[in-house]
Amino acid sequence: MKQIQTIAIVGAGAMGRGIAQIAAQAGKQVLLYDLNADSVKAALADVHAVWSRLQEKGRMTAEQVDAAKACLQTASDLQALAPADLVVEAIVERLDVKQGLLQQLEEIVSADCVLASNTSSLSITAIAQACRHPERVAGYHFFNPVPLMKVVEVIDGLRTSPEVGDALMQVSRDMGHTPVRAKDMPGFIVNHAGRGMNIEGLKIAQECVAPFYQIDAIMREQAGFRMGPFELLDLTALDVSHPVMESIYRQFYDEPRFRPSPITAVRHAGKLFGRKNGEGFYKYEDGKKQLPQ
Ligand code: NAI
Numbered sequence: 427m428k429q430i431q432t433i434a435i436v437g438a439g440a441m442g443r444g445i446a447q448i449a450a451q452a453g454k455q456v457l458l459y460d461l462n463a464d465s466v467k468a469a470l471a472d473v474h475a476v477w478s479r480l481q482e483k484g485r486m487t488a489e490q491v492d493a494a495k496a497c498l499q500t501a502s503d504l505q506a507l508a509p510a511d512l513v514v515e516a517i518v519e520r521l522d523v524k525q526g527l528l529q530q531l532e533e534i535v536s537a538d539c540v541l542a543s544n545t546s547s548l549s550i551t552a553i554a555q556a557c558r559h560p561e562r563v564a565g566y567h568f569f570n571p572v573p574l575m576k577v578v579e580v581i582d583g584l585r586t587s588p589e590v591g592d593a594l595m596q597v598s599r600d601m602g603h604t605p606v607r608a609k610d611m612p613g614f615i616v617n618h619a620g621r622g623m624n625i626e627g628l629k630i631a632q633e634c635v636a637p638f639y640q641i642d643a644i645m646r647e648q649a650g651f652r653m654g655p656f657e658l659l660d661l662t663a664l665d666v667s668h669p670v671m672e673s674i675y676r677q678f679y680d681e682p683r684f685r686p687s688p689i690t691a692v693r694h695a696g697k698l699f700g701r702k703n704g705e706g707f708y709k710y711e712d713g714k715k716q717l718p719q
Contacts, residue, residue: 428538428589430597431455434501434510436527437517438462438469440663440702441544444572445514447473450498451490451573452601457510459501461517466500473498476573508534512597514566516544519669524548525556532558540590542566546617547670549677550583550610560585566594567614568603570662578603583610612677617670620658621684624671627655628687638707639717656707657715659690660700668694 433449435442438460446469450456460466477494480486486494501507513531515524528541535541541563543553554563565581580594591607598605608614613621623645631638642654659667671686678684693699693706700706701713709716 428511428540428593430511430540430593430600432457432509432511433597434459434507434513434535436460436504436507436513436515436531437544438465439516440570441568441572442514442516443469443473444570445516445544445568446498447476447494448573448601448603450494451486453493453497454597454601455509456498457501457507458498459504459507463502470498470500504530504534507531508536510535510539512540512542512593514542514544516568519546519548519666519673521548521552524553528553528557528563538562540564540593542594544568546666547613547673547677549612550581551585554583554585561587562590564590564594565608565610565614567616569616576603578605579608579614579616580605581608581610581614613670613674617674621671621674623651624655624659624667625684625687628689631656632687632689637718660706660708660715663700663702664690664694664706665697665699 432455434457435446436459438458442458446456446458458466458469474495477486477491481488481491507513513535515527517523517527524543524545531541543550543565544567545553545565546567550563550565554560557563563583564586565579567579567581569575569577578598580591582591595605595607606615627641630636630641638656642656645651645654668690671690675684675686698705701710704710
């Protein structure tokens, strides 16, 4: 099985920087690239700040922080990703853009480099179809925030070689994550199962049975979830999760149980995305959720 030591990450947003953090902490050589140079800069500062906090709390030693910093390098163009054993893309959730990126990468990386997509909802088989070697393409679906959500889905597309999935299973364990293997079906496991709680939560709010924050409270306190559906939507951010809901609905040929809600549609249109821009279902001050008065 291919040993993965150098990991390139394309997309330095919420997901890319989290993947970069855990990979560097595990001693992998990391190359972080984004089309937007400011995003790479912000990601590096963000990850360094996390490591400083972990050191202050005694959860990392100064030597471990120095070693992790040395492992995390930034790249200013795609050509610099040539040494990668694995490229994980965490860019915008659009099939044509992801396909275009993988086609470009195939011209740069080695013949046995694995190309993985962190897509939440797009078909791995469809992403891979644009590549000359679709057998090297797999889904690699982390959750937000990556360092805390210690599970990851490894998804085999119809043409993915089993060894590629095996290599991703192994590198996940190297990084302290628990990998779960899934087939290429809309929403894989989590975004398929998770529809139930999100969609019913939105329906309960739409039917005015209870306000959103009370629905969250009961799902947390009584049902035992770490977050309620609206807290989770705010964390994931509606610019990501609303298109995901629409995509999964379409891919299941408009199956009613997956139908997205007009509540998220209107909030998506109004850019009330969530935590990341300060207002979603809740408002956020200094990153802290405010309960409605
Ligand atoms: P984000 O919006 O925080 O970051 C995306 C980054 O990709 C941006 O910095 C942007 O400049 C960059 N980018 C866009 N197009 C690019 C290109 N062609 N080449 C290089 N860089 C490019 O997005 P986020 O939340 O990190 O999501 C990224 C991917 O991960 C999406 O496919 C999303 O569906 C998936 N995902 C998101 C989760 C979440 O909770 N936010 C959870 C699991 C998966």
